[in-house]
Amino acid sequence: MHEKPRIVSGVEVIPLCDAVGPMGEALRKPLDDTFTGARPALWERTRAEAPEAFGPDGEWILHFHCYLLRVPAGPTVLVDAGLGPEESPASSWAPVPGRLPTALAEIGVKPESVDTVVLTHLHSDHASGAVVDGKPLFPNARHVVQEDELTWLEGEGGDVLDEVVTPLQEAECLDTLQGQTRIAEDIKVVPTPGHTPGHQSVVLGDDQLMVSGDVVLHPVQLADPAIEYVYDEDSAAAATTRTAVLRKLRKSGGLLAAPHLPEPFVRLS
Known part of the structure; x- marks a missing residue:
């Protein structure tokens, strides 16, 4: 599945569709319980404006996008690593296997040519594809997360820590950041906490585009950002972020690149 790339601030931004499907039974809840605070009229409006986000029975259909950033005469940056293989940590709830390796091959990008992998956060659907068969899929890449995110996950434990983070650490290719950091000309990483404590997003130029991870998960939150998501670690902080x-993207006229929305790029009105 090929998506149309954009050139933003001189950087080619290529959306890569890793998967499409509903949340598995392990985590699935009715939409009113998944996203709280939306009135029925807003749900009806959202269904009419973004039908691809809803299944035949009204369930949430997630799109799982990763984004490749190509900087002229500069690094190749991948934002998020997707679901990973069939037995990845995401397999308990998401439509594995992810097709990120295939999507990269379709545009002529080999895993060893990726210079930096920005993990917006350490949930299984964003990080699991970084490690395959116990080894980094992108062997030459610096993998970057916020220090607060790693500290949080180390306190939580779980499969992502054991099967993704530990192999990256053992390969000495996981780096932690503290706050806003420029990773290439016109590309910076900025903290966007709430969904997880160390959640981060990637900004191009002067807010011309943001790859926002799970800051926005469903189109209903574009209409009302106060609508909370049941799986946010800190719902109030997530809504504030x-x-x-x-607001910032509306002011700048920039694009939102939110991995779970049906469209890989959204210009806010």
């Missing part, structure tokens, strides 16, 4: 991000 979401409101600020959408």
Whole structure:
């Protein structure tokens, strides 16, 4: 599945569709319980404007996008690593296997040519594809997360820590950041906490585009950023971050690249 790339601030931004499907039974809840605070009229409006986000029975259909950033005469940056193989940590709830390796091959990108992998956060659907068969899929890449994110996950434990983070650490290719960091000309990483404590997003130019991870998960949150998501670690902080991000992008006229929305790029009105 090929998506149309964009040139933003001189950087080619290529969306890569890793998977499409509903949340598995392990985590699935009715939409009103998954996203709280939306009135029925707003749900109806959202269904009419973004039908691809809903299944035949009204369930949430997630799109799982990763983004490749090509900087002229500069690094190749991958934002998020997707679901990973069939037995990855994401397999308990997401439509594995992810097709990120295939999507990269379709545009002529070999894993060893990726210079930096930005993991917006350490949930299984964003990080699991970084490690395959116990080894980094992108062997020459610096993998970057916020220090607060790693500290949080180490306290939580779980499969992502054991099967993704530990192999990256053992390969000495996982780096932690503290706050806003420029990783290439016109590309910076900025903290966007709430969904997880160390969640980060990638910004191109002067807020011309943001790859926002899980700051915005469903189109209903574009209409009302105060709508909370049941799986946010800190729902109030997530809503505050979401409101600020959408306000900033509206002011700049920038694009939102939110991995779980049906369209890989959204220009806010």
